[in-house]
Amino acid sequence: MSHDLFEIYRRRVQAALKTLSAKGEIPKPSNPAAASRRPSAFALEPPRDSRHGDMALNAAMALAKEAGENPRALAEKIRPALQKMEGVEKAEIAGPGFLNLTLKDEIWQSEIPKILALKDSYGSSARGEGRRVLIEYVSANPTGPLHIGHARGAVFGDALALLMEKTGCAITREYYVNDAGAQADTLAASVWTRCRQSLGETIALKEGLYPGDYLVPVAEEILKNHGGDRLTAMKDEPRRALLREESVRAMMDLIKADLKDLGVSHDCFIHESALVRRGAVKKAVGILEKKGFVHEGTLPPPKGGKGKESADWTPHRHLLFLASRFGDSSDRPLQKKDGSWTYFASDIAYHHDKIARGFDEVVNVWGADHAGYAPRLRAAFEAFGSGADFHVKLCHMVRVLKDGSPVKMSKRAGGFIALRDVLKETGRDAFRFQMLTRKNDAPLDFDMKKVLEQANENPIFYVQYAHARICSVFRRAEEAGLTEEEEREADFALLAHQSETSLIKMLARFPRQVALASSMREPHRIAFYLHDLAALFHALWNVGKDAPAQRFLLENRNDEERALTLARLALLRASKIVLAEGLRILGVRAVEEMR
RNA sequence: GUCCCCGUAGCUCAGUUGGAUAGAGCACGAGAUUCCUAAUCUCGGGGUCGCAGGUUCAAAUCCUGCCGGGGACACCA
Numbered sequence: 001m002s003h004d005l006f007e008i009y010r011r012r013v014q015a016a017l018k019t020l021s022a023k024g025e026i027p028k029p030s031n032p033a034a035a036s037r038r039p040s041a042f043a044l045e046p047p048r049d050s051r052h053g054d055m056a057l058n059a060a061m062a063l064a065k066e067a068g069e070n071p072r073a074l075a076e077k078i079r080p081a082l083q084k085m086e087g088v089e090k091a092e093i094a095g096p097g098f099l100n101l102t103l104k105d106e107i108w109q110s111e112i113p114k115i116l117a118l119k120d121s122y123g124s125s126a127r128g129e130g131r132r133v134l135i136e137y138v139s140a141n142p143t144g145p146l147h148i149g150h151a152r153g154a155v156f157g158d159a160l161a162l163l164m165e166k167t168g169c170a171i172t173r174e175y176y177v178n179d180a181g182a183q184a185d186t187l188a189a190s191v192w193t194r195c196r197q198s199l200g201e202t203i204a205l206k207e208g209l210y211p212g213d214y215l216v217p218v219a220e221e222i223l224k225n226h227g228g229d230r231l232t233a234m235k236d237e238p239r240r241a242l243l244r245e246e247s248v249r250a251m252m253d254l255i256k257a258d259l260k261d262l263g264v265s266h267d268c269f270i271h272e273s274a275l276v277r278r279g280a281v282k283k284a285v286g287i288l289e290k291k292g293f294v295h296e297g298t299l300p301p302p303k304g305g306k307g308k309e310s311a312d313w314t315p316h317r318h319l320l321f322l323a324s325r326f327g328d329s330s331d332r333p334l335q336k337k338d339g340s341w342t343y344f345a346s347d348i349a350y351h352h353d354k355i356a357r358g359f360d361e362v363v364n365v366w367g368a369d370h371a372g373y374a375p376r377l378r379a380a381f382e383a384f385g386s387g388a389d390f391h392v393k394l395c396h397m398v399r400v401l402k403d404g405s406p407v408k409m410s411k412r413a414g415g416f417i418a419l420r421d422v423l424k425e426t427g428r429d430a431f432r433f434q435m436l437t438r439k440n441d442a443p444l445d446f447d448m449k450k451v452l453e454q455a456n457e458n459p460i461f462y463v464q465y466a467h468a469r470i471c472s473v474f475r476r477a478e479e480a481g482l483t484e485e486e487e488r489e490a491d492f493a494l495l496a497h498q499s500e501t502s503l504i505k506m507l508a509r510f511p512r513q514v515a516l517a518s519s520m521r522e523p524h525r526i527a528f529y530l531h532d533l534a535a536l537f538h539a540l541w542n543v544g545k546d547a548p549a550q551r552f553l554l555e556n557r558n559d560e561e562r563a564l565t566l567a568r569l570a571l572l573r574a575s576k577i578v579l580a581e582g583l584r585i586l587g588v589r590a591v592e593e594m595r
Numbered sequence: 596g597u598c599c600c601c602g603u604a605g606c607u608c609a610g611u612u613g614g615a616u617a618g619a620g621c622a623c624g625a626g627a628u629u630c631c632u633a634a635u636c637u638c639g640g641g642g643u644c645g646c647a648g649g650u651u652c653a654a655a656u657c658c659u660g661c662c663g664g665g666g667a668c669a670c671c672a
Contacts, residue, residue: 342671369666438608462635
């Protein structure tokens, strides 16, 4: 049973509408949550304008057409049922035919003890019904430390996982390690150059190799473990294999260290090389072949950019996947000229593996530069005939600003802005919050100065400050000998000030907001919600500055003051719980004080 | 040339999966601290939701076309 007030009333309203339609007074309503949306679907939502009550129902408008009646007349038929509904203060008809519900104060006030009892499971739900979801995120190539763009995907994927877990999904966090292709060879070659340099040879790093300084210690470590003489004496092929394995491992250690600093973790790391080794690629392609989705053919020359025709392109016959049959703009090669598998082929194997593991939903978090790759992978996914849902969430580019202008990429660091350099300055929590104050499919400017700013303009600070202020009150309350147990017995009807009511109503929206953010796979909604919640808290705080009688902690000279204090502390306790839990979903730690 | 994403206040951005008079922060103007952290709050001005059509009770939101910005169009991963 849901404890989301909006969900509870949605169900009550639905039942009431059903009864009415059974009596033949109104057409049959349909549930907006149902897969097939019909015009008769209704919604019960908090109205934008609080003067329109607490919950707005659009059923009369939605059903008007089917009923062949005007919405306001239909609303008149529905209104009595809503009016006598439990906890409803009044049900009014407004505007084009809205039915606005205003709930009794006690309904809102009872939200406080509910939060105190549920603690951090307030807002949790079983909506996901144990849905098994695989979220693949980061999956950065093991060729260097994480950069700022990877970090956005990392934070997004991690927050999405936390969010969907909160709504009852069983999440597996996964990282796909591309360690079988040409990039791993390039890495090995780069490290070998570094080895030889370290052994005293004067050779330059060839064009196309990875220039980053971070490979120097990797080379030295390998020399130490395997011996320079021995490595030099080895034949090319076994040496390359060894260097590949060792440097990929070193790179993954580097990446895992970065992820740890970011507070991001994965349940499993799937290595492309392992898939290749056990013949998974051949097997997966074989399955598609059997289904008739693979053929041998020649692709037309690539279009290229304006006026730029590919000079080195020659027609070639190879195995193609019939992606065009599943909505992609072209068929896609599975083999290279030399007969080896393409990256796409092993990705097909990887996703076949995902399907085989029986997930209900597969989410891929990618950088926006992979947008064009999504249709072919979706095509492959569908070709296997999997019933699982397939989502691609694209995280757009991050531009780092320092002193108002974009930071130049450092060549020595490998041509990108390293996550660790940014993290060193901002810290994990501010970084994560900043990354989530923007929806994933819009580019993001990351302003170093603003992230560190201790002012209203910086949302993470604003939210943390609210939490810290609450903690400060509790420190004083403790000194005054007030206990948490007493709060639970408080008379919540005393919370009647307009600012208190607004805050309570915002708290009560948390479960709905979590459900919404989760179903839309949009963690940023939580960040914005927290900002709104903090704003109402700060407003209430200042009410007490102007009017001492409205302060949280009164002198406790008499029973009345003591009762007020306890009720207000309960409200603060509930606010603290929701702030902390909201931050937790974003992977941000709430702070007790700001100093 | 084709595909994807974006276009909302001077600036940075939200916008409840189609709802009522489109919101917040910054900036600008005016105010509030003997008192729980003023690192905050209150009030005010500020809009053709890129443009033009369409769909319907209702469009910033959905569809089509255009304009502008970004990204992608490998036998690289």
